[in-house]
Amino acid sequence: MVAGRPVKRRVHLCHIDELPDGGSRGFDPLCAGQDTMFVVRSGDRVRAWRDACPHINGAPMPWRKDAYLNAARDRIVCAAHGAQFDIETGLCVLGPCVGQRLEPLEITSMCGALYVELAAA
Amino acid sequence: MNIIGPDSLLFGVDDVDACTRYLCDYGLEPVGVTAAGGAFEALDGTSVIIRHKDDAGLPPALGTASMLRKTVYGVADGATLAAVGAELRRDREVRTLGDGSLECVDDMGFVIGFQVTVRRTLDLPGERINAPGAPAQRPANRVAVDENAVIRPRTLSHVVYFVPDAAAAEAFYLRLGFRCTDRFLGAGPFLRPAGSLDHHCLFLIQTPPFMKGCEHFTFHLGGPTELMQAGTRFVNRGYQSFWGPGRHKFGSNWFWYFNSPLSCHVEYDADMDLHDESWTAREVPISADASQLFLFAHREKWSPGGP
Numbered sequence: 001m002v003a004g005r006p007v008k009r010r011v012h013l014c015h016i017d018e019l020p021d022g023g024s025r026g027f028d029p030l031c032a033g034q035d036t037m038f039v040v041r042s043g044d045r046v047r048a049w050r051d052a053c054p055h056i057n058g059a060p061m062p063w064r065k066d067a068y069l070n071a072a073r074d075r076i077v078c079a080a081h082g083a084q085f086d087i088e089t090g091l092c093v094l095g096p097c098v099g100q101r102l103e104p105l106e107i108t109s110m111c112g113a114l115y116v117e118l119a120a121a
Numbered sequence: 122m123n124i125i126g127p128d129s130l131l132f133g134v135d136d137v138d139a140c141t142r143y144l145c146d147y148g149l150e151p152v153g154v155t156a157a158g159g160a161f162e163a164l165d166g167t168s169v170i171i172r173h174k175d176d177a178g179l180p181p182a183l184g185t186a187s188m189l190r191k192t193v194y195g196v197a198d199g200a201t202l203a204a205v206g207a208e209l210r211r212d213r214e215v216r217t218l219g220d221g222s223l224e225c226v227d228d229m230g231f232v233i234g235f236q237v238t239v240r241r242t243l244d245l246p247g248e249r250i251n252a253p254g255a256p257a258q259r260p261a262n263r264v265a266v267d268e269n270a271v272i273r274p275r276t277l278s279h280v281v282y283f284v285p286d287a288a289a290a291e292a293f294y295l296r297l298g299f300r301c302t303d304r305f306l307g308a309g310p311f312l313r314p315a316g317s318l319d320h321h322c323l324f325l326i327q328t329p330p331f332m333k334g335c336e337h338f339t340f341h342l343g344g345p346t347e348l349m350q351a352g353t354r355f356v357n358r359g360y361q362s363f364w365g366p367g368r369h370k371f372g373s374n375w376f377w378y379f380n381s382p383l384s385c386h387v388e389y390d391a392d393m394d395l396h397d398e399s400w401t402a403r404e405v406p407i408s409a410d411a412s413q414l415f416l417f418a419h420r421e422k423w424s425p426g427g428p
Contacts, residue, residue: 060361061361063360063361063380064361067139070135077135080363081384094186096328098331
């Protein structure tokens with residue numbers, strides 16, 4: 001390990017065409033047994049977040065597999081207590097963790113293939 | 122006052138279609154459900170009712186992320202309804218609605234209603250087990266496991282509120298004849314109305330004001346096996362387990378909590394303790410250890426295979 005450069009682990013997620021535009025999808029990149037992160041696609045932009053509500057440490061957010069958004073698809077919602085998050089910034093704008101943020105994850109795209117950059121264990 | 126327990130919970134939701142699918146898959150029976158919402162009933166007629174959040178007929182929202190709009194309690198008879206109304210009119214406005222029910226606001230700002238209960242009397246066996254030393258509950262050749270068992274929630278058990286002042290909230294319900302059965306220090310009381318022996322139909326959790334709302338609601342199932350089987354089916358349909366399965370200490374009820382599109386957790390519950398006036402409430406600081414006897418987590422079916 002080079003000092004000052006954290007080692008990362010790159011894990012393939014899917015091709016961007018497999019993501020519905022305006023939709024969300026959960027992933028389990030480290031085979032934890034359930035989804036630990038999710039992505040939201042807006043056109044060519046894909047944002048990724050840890051599937052963990054800031055309100056309760058580690059609490060999973062969807063109400064159903066891949067269901068991380070409200071009906072209008074313009075807010076991320078935690079289905080534990082209805083906390084709403086800005087889809088651009090991950091900032092909680094309503095709910096038990098108002099003012100706190102989702103933890104963003106870095107996404108790399110190569111020829112449409114999406115990878116998440118995770119800190120190596 | 123002979124208040125029995127919650128007859129229905131009314132929610133103003135963001136996604137009616139998602140909630141409809143969710144509540145049907147949970148096991149409730151849709152009654153009069155359209156794209157605008159409707160009722161989802163347990164076997165005894167108790168229910169969750171959803172409408173779109175912009176429906177003009179809904180009571181006002183709590184001003185938080187919570188979608189709960191109203192809790193309607195069932196009472197034994199017209200005399201109880203009159204007594205509840207008389208007590209509440211001492212210090213607040215109580216409206217009589219077109220269906221004869223009463224509506225007001227509790228001291229924390231939750232809209233509540235009272236009606237002569239809709240609950241139908243159930244006549245169903247509970248889970249039957251055989252244990253050495255005890256009379257057999259299933260006779261010879263009566264098989265317990267049914268992979269295709271139809272599992273329907275039996276009755277709306279309880280609702281849990283996040284409240285900004287648990288002591289004041291408790292005092293209000295004590296006025297209506299509720300009693301504290303047990304208390305988590307640092308959270309709040311489990312409350313039992315006079316018309317039910319169930320350990321609680323209302324649990325109050327002290328939180329900051331911006332969290333005010335519903336933490337969860339749950340329906341009673343027929344026993345632990347129904348809870349495990351229904352919860353497993355729910356997971357297999359893609360729903361997100363939050364906590365459980367396990368068994369609580371206070372109330373002894375089995376639990377399995379799931380995320381939901383109703384802005385609160387939804388629980389499967391079974392085998393709750395009953396208490397009467399001779400019970401003395403316990404008090405313990407809230408903690409993971411205090412809140413459960415044991416806790417499991419779902420995993421995919423697995424077996425050690427062949428020899």
